[in-house]
Amino acid sequence: EIVLTQSPATLSLSPGEGATLSCRASQSVGSYLGWYQQKPGQAPRLLIYDASNRATGIPARFSGSGSETDFTLTISSLEPEDFAVYYCQQRNNWPITFGQGTRLEIK
Amino acid sequence: EVQLLESGGGLVQPGGSLRLSCAASGFSFSNYAMTWVRQAPGKGLEWVASISTGGVNTHFADSVKGRFTISRDNSKNTLYLQMNSLRAEDTAVYYCAKGRVGQWLGHFDYWGQGTLVTVSS
Numbered sequence: 001e002i003v004l005t006q007s008p009a010t011l012s013l014s015p016g017e018g019a020t021l022s023c024r025a026s027q028s029v030g031s032y033l034g035w036y037q038q039k040p041g042q043a044p045r046l047l048i049y050d051a052s053n054r055a056t057g058i059p060a061r062f063s064g065s066g067s068e069t070d071f072t073l074t075i076s077s078l079e080p081e082d083f084a085v086y087y088c089q090q091r092n093n094w095p096i097t098f099g100q101g102t103r104l105e106i107k
Numbered sequence: 108e109v110q111l112l113e114s115g116g117g118l119v120q121p122g123g124s125l126r127l128s129c130a131a132s133g134f135s136f137s138n139y140a141m142t143w144v145r146q147a148p149g150k151g152l153e154w155v156a157s158i159s160t161g162g163v164n165t166h167f168a169d170s171v172k173g174r175f176t177i178s179r180d181n182s183k184n185t186l187y188l189q190m191n192s193l194r195a196e197d198t199a200v201y202y203c204a205k206g207r208v209g210q211w212l213g214h215f216d217y218w219g220q221g222t223l224v225t226v227s228s
Contacts, residue, residue: 043218
């Protein structure tokens with residue numbers, strides 16, 4: 001099983017600042033990594049698929065990069081609605097696995 | 108508009124069974140792999156099971172293998188999760204999720220609102 005480790009666990013920032021979230025895989029997943037955003041009481045929402053492709057309707061301030069074992073989700077300038085929990089997910093091998101999440105909170 | 112509507116959750120005793128359903132609309136259901144993902148209270152996301160477009164191929168998390176069955180009825184645009192021998196650790200919100208186009212092992216571009224399963228005596 002591929003283990004995804006996200007860091008930091010919690011990130012405290014202010015609106016307007018940039019955010020960098022990390023996801024590290026225990027073995028290579030190629031470019032088969034995605035990112036989701038989840039707000040309290042809501043289902044997750046796909047932001048990025050296959051490392052760097054924005055999903056439909058996702059604002060350009062969200063971008064993804066990386067390959068093999070190291071991936072980054074960058075939010076260029078935080079909007080109030082961006083404060084949420086973010087998960088990475090790999091689709092390289094069964095079983096599909098998720099990271100434990102990074103909570104992005106308002107400072 | 109893509110919609111996924113789960114139902115069938117509730118309170119069940121340990122060792123009991125429950126069947127979840129997910130009614131899909133707004134897309135060609137039979138052309139997409141489908142998946143169940145769960146989230147225990149206050150915890151992260153856990154993949155549970157996936158099924159291919161025709162229903163022939165399935166994969167399960169080790170934590171549910173042998174106890175849960177995933178199936179689909181393409182004529183009814185509905186996904187199912189049959190859960191047997193339920194344990195307290197199965198308590199979670201269960202989401203159905205649609206795979207991205209052409210992805211059997213994939214990312215999930217639409218999710219339902221979830222249905223809560225509570226296993227407790």
